[in-house]
Amino acid sequence: MSSVQPAETNTMRKYQLFIDGQWVDAESGKTFTTPNPSTGETLAEVAEADKADIDKAVAAARRALEGKWSKISARDRGRMLYKLSQLIEQHATELAQLETQDNGKPIRESLFVDLPQVAENFEYFAGWATKIEGETIPVPGDMFNYTLREPVGVCGQIIPWNFPLLMAAWKLAPALAAGNTIVLKPAEQTPTTAMELGKLIQEAGFPDGVVNILPGYGETAGAALASHPGIDKIAFTGSTEVGKLIARAAADNLTKVSLELGGKAPNIVFADADIEQAVNGAMMGIFFNQGQVCCAGSRLFVEERVKDQFLSSLKEKAEKIKVGDPLDKATLMGPQVSCEQLDRIKSYVGYARDEGATVLSGGGSPQLDEGFKNGYFFQPTIFSDVSNSMRVAQEEIFGPVVSVITFKDEDDLLKQANDTIYGLSAGIWTRDIVRAHRFAKEIHAGVVWINTYNMFNAASPFGGYKQSGYGREMGKHALEMYTQVKSVWVDLSGKPIGWFGK
Ligand code: NAP
């Protein structure tokens, strides 16, 4: 298959902050650069927001909330969201290329998975704008009681680098449908596509200040947003460690919080499964997006009886994965997002060996074409002989690294599968329908996939149990995070009030 040519090869891209409908430099004048992880070369120079810029953006979002945005009808909010989804579809190719250049994900993922889902999320929530309704409550007496479902207000949204545009869409779309205003901070590793999205948001007709996008560092811009008294709700996706910092920072102002954090998902293969399908599902679970997925099936539980058959097929297929130029449409795995992530993954190969696991496949740098030798690539890697208590089975590695654990029976399996601080997702491969649904009920996870993996839809809720966070993104559940309920009482009797009125 042919290679997709980057849109701009010789000119360095430059991005300013997007505040109150204007493109502006940071107050400090500071900038930072974002590399292309497949080459290590600088891709773009980006304005670096910190507290002063966050203050400006929060003030703009408040003005927009109380001003023009509050006068716009639900129908028009929906139309703007729909227009945005169409603009994204029109610009999908260049957005996908830029996503691939900034993040390193293969173009076949950014073009055929990420971008369609980004557009789908805006389209789906466009439909919700006119369907956010209150209720009438059957209270006793001559009283009328109804509820209003109102926006929460100014929302701070902090997103990670693994699905830069898609995470922006998951956060922005429901918040806008419900009538909130937003200050969004993309990850420092991947700020560029969020800034391009800002241009499309303007083109779609959203009033100034409704969406503000401020790239910058987590410790400065992110922390300023999380602790800001002018923020009504903070939504975060990223590591469990930073999620705890966000929750603590928000506690001082009792800012509402939703968190979508890490995972160490069990992906479980019973002997009665279609083994080839399960092998493909295991690969999809761990090698998609270079394993940089919060719901990655990183603990692969295999029933002992089929271990040899399963692992020989998995190893053979993993070793055939084409790793390299992410703009090549035939590439299945690109580089990790950053040098730090690559180093982190490498350190886990050491931990695995130290604790007695076997490196069945991979474990190092792949063979690369000229031009990609400075990229942050890592081989698809399989650890076998892992026990669930090892670091590689308990800690989120966030790379193309799977830990294979064998089990004897269902009881043995369930205890181990639930023995983790996380509870984001789980997968099961079996032909036994009763076992599959029993497992879905007993596993402590927010999402369960049966004979499939990594399925998502804008209409279906996603979020974690335990330390994988709280709140649900997508589907109607996302609207609960971005609305608050007001209960209104009306006296219909017209009589004097009893009690003190007598
Ligand atoms: P991270 O630090 O949690 O980053 C996520 C977002 O939070 C980024 O926008 C980041 O800004 C921001 N941030 C960082 N520190 C902050 C603070 N003190 N206050 C407010 N915001 C803050 O994740 P990472 O360091 O990039 O990756 C480390 C590990 O996190 C990975 O190895 C993986 O295990 C996990 N992770 C999970 C997810 C997920 O989807 N659940 C996504 C990414 C990473 P910067 O861009 O400046 O860092």
Ligand code: MG
């Ligand atoms: Mg980058």
